[in-house]
Amino acid sequence: MINYFKELYKYRELLWNLTKKELKVRYRGSILGIFWSLLNPVIMTLVYTFVFSIVLRSPIEDFSIFLLSGLIPWNFLASSLNVGIDSIVGNSHLINKIKFPREILPLSITFSNFINFLLELVAFFIFLTFMGYKFYKLLYLLPLIILIQIFLVIGATLLVSSINVYFRDIKHLLNIFMVIWFFATPIIYKIGIVPEKFRYLMIINPMTVFTILYRNIFYYVNYPGSLEFPSFRTIFLCLSISLAVLIFGYYLFNKLSPRFAEEI
Amino acid sequence: MNSLKNADNSIIFDSVSKSFRIYHDISPTLKETIIHRKRSTYENFLALENISFKIKKGETFGIIGPNGSGKTTILKLISGIIQPTEGNITVNGSLSALLELGAGFHPDLTGRENIFLNASLLGISRKKIEERFDDIVGFSGLERFIDTPVKNYSSGMYVRLGFTIAINVDPDILLIDEVLAVGDRMFQEKCKGVIQNFKDMGKTIVIVSHDLYAIENYCTKAILLIDGNIIIEDEPNAVNREYLSYIAQKEEELRVRKKPIILRRGTGELLITDIKLIDKDLNIVNNFYSNEEIKVIAEVIFREKMKNPIFGLQIEDETGTKIYKINTDWLVKSTGIFTKDKRVNVTFTQKLNLNEGAYYLTVYAKDRGSGKYYDLRERALIFNVYSKGKLEGIVDLGTKVNLEEEKNLYAVKFISDTVPEKMKKDKIYTVNLKIQNISKFPWQDENENPIYPVRIGYRWIDEKGKTLPMEGIRTSLDRTINPDEILETEVNIKSPRKEGKYLLKIDLVKEFFSWFSDSGGDFLQKEILVE
Numbered sequence: 001m002i003n004y005f006k007e008l009y010k011y012r013e014l015l016w017n018l019t020k021k022e023l024k025v026r027y028r029g030s031i032l033g034i035f036w037s038l039l040n041p042v043i044m045t046l047v048y049t050f051v052f053s054i055v056l057r058s059p060i061e062d063f064s065i066f067l068l069s070g071l072i073p074w075n076f077l078a079s080s081l082n083v084g085i086d087s088i089v090g091n092s093h094l095i096n097k098i099k100f101p102r103e104i105l106p107l108s109i110t111f112s113n114f115i116n117f118l119l120e121l122v123a124f125f126i127f128l129t130f131m132g133y134k135f136y137k138l139l140y141l142l143p144l145i146i147l148i149q150i151f152l153v154i155g156a157t158l159l160v161s162s163i164n165v166y167f168r169d170i171k172h173l174l175n176i177f178m179v180i181w182f183f184a185t186p187i188i189y190k191i192g193i194v195p196e197k198f199r200y201l202m203i204i205n206p207m208t209v210f211t212i213l214y215r216n217i218f219y220y221v222n223y224p225g226s227l228e229f230p231s232f233r234t235i236f237l238c239l240s241i242s243l244a245v246l247i248f249g250y251y252l253f254n255k256l257s258p259r260f261a262e263e264i
Numbered sequence: 265m266n267s268l269k270n271a272d273n274s275i276i277f278d279s280v281s282k283s284f285r286i287y288h289d290i291s292p293t294l295k296e297t298i299i300h301r302k303r304s305t306y307e308n309f310l311a312l313e314n315i316s317f318k319i320k321k322g323e324t325f326g327i328i329g330p331n332g333s334g335k336t337t338i339l340k341l342i343s344g345i346i347q348p349t350e351g352n353i354t355v356n357g358s359l360s361a362l363l364e365l366g367a368g369f370h371p372d373l374t375g376r377e378n379i380f381l382n383a384s385l386l387g388i389s390r391k392k393i394e395e396r397f398d399d400i401v402g403f404s405g406l407e408r409f410i411d412t413p414v415k416n417y418s419s420g421m422y423v424r425l426g427f428t429i430a431i432n433v434d435p436d437i438l439l440i441d442e443v444l445a446v447g448d449r450m451f452q453e454k455c456k457g458v459i460q461n462f463k464d465m466g467k468t469i470v471i472v473s474h475d476l477y478a479i480e481n482y483c484t485k486a487i488l489l490i491d492g493n494i495i496i497e498d499e500p501n502a503v504n505r506e507y508l509s510y511i512a513q514k515e516e517e518l519r520v521r522k523k524p525i526i527l528r529r530g531t532g533e534l535l536i537t538d539i540k541l542i543d544k545d546l547n548i549v550n551n552f553y554s555n556e557e558i559k560v561i562a563e564v565i566f567r568e569k570m571k572n573p574i575f576g577l578q579i580e581d582e583t584g585t586k587i588y589k590i591n592t593d594w595l596v597k598s599t600g601i602f603t604k605d606k607r608v609n610v611t612f613t614q615k616l617n618l619n620e621g622a623y624y625l626t627v628y629a630k631d632r633g634s635g636k637y638y639d640l641r642e643r644a645l646i647f648n649v650y651s652k653g654k655l656e657g658i659v660d661l662g663t664k665v666n667l668e669e670e671k672n673l674y675a676v677k678f679i680s681d682t683v684p685e686k687m688k689k690d691k692i693y694t695v696n697l698k699i700q701n702i703s704k705f706p707w708q709d710e711n712e713n714p715i716y717p718v719r720i721g722y723r724w725i726d727e728k729g730k731t732l733p734m735e736g737i738r739t740s741l742d743r744t745i746n747p748d749e750i751l752e753t754e755v756n757i758k759s760p761r762k763e764g765k766y767l768l769k770i771d772l773v774k775e776f777f778s779w780f781s782d783s784g785g786d787f788l789q790k791e792i793l794v795e
Contacts, residue, residue: 014384025372097367099344258347
């Protein structure tokens with residue numbers, strides 16, 4: 001076990017280099033560079049805000065902020081999974097020729113998306129300041145929530161990337177699953193409008209808990225009366241599930257990875 | 265328990281087997297697996313069968329065998345890319361595998377970025393690479409392209425950069441696949457030099473090849489691998505022999521079908537009853553190394569009394585081209601008088617100065633006067649010739665080559681310089697250098713870079729003998745220096761950042777690879793006090 005982490009530590013530079021590569025390759029050759037990454041949530045927000053605020057006349061105030069506080073963390077998860085699923089299969093030339101800890105590949109995808117996530121948050125903070133939101137009041141909670149979400153994202157990315165080696169059609173499955181997951185998470189609606197009997201079901205989804213928490217920090221902080229934190233039990237459940245996904249993801253990945261070179 | 269005994273072994277294979285799954289169709293979909301419980305049908309292909317061997321520290325170990333015999337599988341097992349199905353593998357020491365050069369390059373990243381990325385894939389720290397960065401770039405000869413994305417590199421540049429990084433891993437064990445067969449000759453020579461260096465440093469090297477020459481020249485020990493089994497483990501020479509006879513046997517099996525109709529005609533007053541080829545150890549063989557001395561023995565029985573018959577032989581290559589014909593008439597004139605029922609062995613001894621390939625042997629006996637054949641056995645035998653070296657054409661003329669260093673051939677010399685004896689630290693000095701071409705030939709780079717024929721480089725060596733990381737510019741002269749011409753040029757030299765006594769070495773270099781080997785042109789060496 002100690003040897004394993006030693007080995008992983010030895011390859012920390014590889015992790016960093018691959019993360020950098022991921023970011024560089026993504027933004028090189030485009031004039032707008034890093035702004036492309038910010039463009040996606042901006043456009044999504046514009047579209048959803050138009051549909052919900054203007055067409056459907058949703059009573060939610062500052063719908064764009066309401067939405068972004070859930071959409072940005074969601075994008076971190078979604079893009080990690082969508083790109084990460086190919087991180088092993090797409091690097092067969094490396095897997096076949098060079099020995100290095102295989103988990104570095106999906107981890108680098110998660111990390112580059114995490115850096116992207118942080119950039120989006122910074123842009124979001126600027127936007128919040130501009131809108132006069134006192135988002136800094138509860139900001140001290142943010143690192144903890146992000147940390148738990150990272151557990152979930154890493155675990156899920158490891159899971160899909162290793163299964164994809166054996167079952168290539170999991171990719172299609174993932175696409176469908178992500179759409180369902182997106183709508184099952186209260187990103188474009190308030191959890192309050194969900195019928196009581198479904199709410200328990202939704203709590204099992206850790207993204208629901210994350211969205212509620214993020215939304216408290218960024219959005220409801222401006223409407224002090226409506227702040228409502230999930231119960232300690234709910235947060236604990238979310239943490240447990242995230243950790244379970246992480247542990248199971250690692251377990252499965254390590255079980256499957258010795259045969260990656262042959263199966264790719 | 266065995267650790268004491270195993271301390272001087274680098275690699276131990278203990279009854280290792282490896283089987284691969286060969287799938288019959290594309291892998292099943294998840295639906296098929298779950299709903300129909302369909303598992304993909306596959307066969308287990310046994311790539312290695314219960315293999316055991318030990319490679320000692322400092323040994324250069326060759327693995328030879330035909331394609332698909334499991335050579336690369338062994339390398340992948342050693343490097344840990346794949347795991348054995350059965351058995352144990354012990355590896356003592358760090359290793360670097362040259363399975364494919366530049367395997368980890370990303371086309372969109374520049375050469376510089378790829379050096380760091382590739383190095384970290386191989387487990388080299390950034391610090392180590394930063395220390396060696398200038399060396400690596402200089403060695404690869406890609407200074408001008410280092411900030412260009414590698415997708416714009418030629419394949420030669422690509423391989424060169426990959427190789428340079430891989431050898432800088434500085435491993436205890438070096439694994440080399442047949443990758444070294446690629447690249448131009450100059451690059452191959454460079455590779456050989458590097459392998460020799462590793463050998464000299466007492467490092468363990470494992471070479472996989474089907475090039476007999478490479479195995480014999482580098483290895484101290486070798487194994488022959490056929491269909492996943494070790495056929496022989498011995499000195500490279502013996503292993504090569506075994507491999508040759510294996511190939512010959514395979515080729516023979518193939519040739520049986522297309523064996524030519526043996527043409528035999530003649531009056532029959534004399535019969536050639538048997539024809540054999542024997543080597544110098546008197547073994548009957550059909551396979552030889554070129555330049556080997558062989559004897560062709562024809563057993564003859566006389567059915568009539570006769571005087572001075574002519575015996576001869578002819579060698580044709582596979583296309584039927586006559587390569588050589590000789591007979592007793594041309595050699596010794598008379599062969600003597602023979603009585604009826606006499607048995608004679610006619611022996612022709614010659615050197616097989618032939619290139620690799622299969623050859624037909626024809627043996628005949630004929631009457632001296634009328635020229636009619638007593639017995640003509642056309643294409644009676646096929647034999648194979650193997651070459652230890654490489655050549656093209658039909659014959660091996662046994663060329664010997666000798667390279668002598670001719671001082672005046674390409675020599676350019678420093679005649680004078682204005683390098684000061686004292687310098688201030690961290691400053692750029694412009695010095696004048698006079699260079700004369702004292703040879704009979706123009707000084708220019710004929711192969712790579714007609715734009716920059718001559719380079720002037722400098723190095724700072726501190727009191728401990730360590731070369732400082734290179735800073736500043738290396739100058740290239742964009743012209744040829746003609747014989748006897750004296751050229752004056754200015755060079756900017758950046759002094760070291762710290763004070764002390766230093767050795768300044770200014771080199772004249774003609775081409776990329778001589779940069780670090782001191783085999784380029786002249787050099788100037790001065791002790792300089794930096795204040």
